[in-house]
Amino acid sequence: MEIKLRIDGKEKKFVASFVPFTLKRKALEQEIEMNKEGANPLTNLDIKLDLMVEAFDNQFTKDELENGLNTIGSDNVFYETVGVNVLGYRPLKELKKIQFEQEKLGKLMEKEAKRNKKK
Structure with missing residues (x-):
């Protein structure tokens, strides 16, 4: 280091x-x-x-x-x-990548939930 x-x-x-x-x-x-x-x-x-x-x-x-x-x-x-x-601990870059992926997944899940409500 x-x-x-x-x-x-x-x-x-x-x-x-x-x-x-x-x-x-x-x-x-x-x-x-x-x-x-x-x-x-x-x-x-x-x-x-x-x-x-x-x-x-x-x-x-x-x-x-x-x-x-x-x-x-x-x-x-x-x-x-x-x-x-x-x-x-995990490096900051790795944590930011995980956070980004979780946010992306959360948005996809929200879209899917809205789509299922409309059905």
């Missing part, structure tokens, strides 16, 4: 080819905490940042991540890095 950050005005690419399995447990534990009712969004952000730094084996600091990651699309970066690569 890789991430691009702007550090000292220059874009730098970081690569992690190995993520220890212990990070999966940590990510799951923290996901549970982040999804609790009344969870603090700032605490959740800190959790995400810490997981990202750890996932890349501290190749950059939390401060470098926070200041060097483009906020546009940052949720996707967090999801793809921790959600997909660490927790094994």
Whole structure:
């Protein structure tokens, strides 16, 4: 997996080819905490940042991540890095394709139901 950050005005690419399995447990534990009712969004952000730094084996600091990651699309970066690569969730492209297919199927079913009502 890789991430691009702007550090000292220059874009730098970081690569992690190995993520220890212990990070999966940590990510799951923290996901549970982040999804609790009344969870603090700032605490959740800190959790995400810490997981990202750890996932890349501290190749950059939390401060470098926070200041060097483009906020546009940052949720996707967090999801793809921790959600997909660490927790094994489906990639966003795949989820969007499934959603599109489900919407398409739903529309077809609505048309069929309307056609059957007319009969």
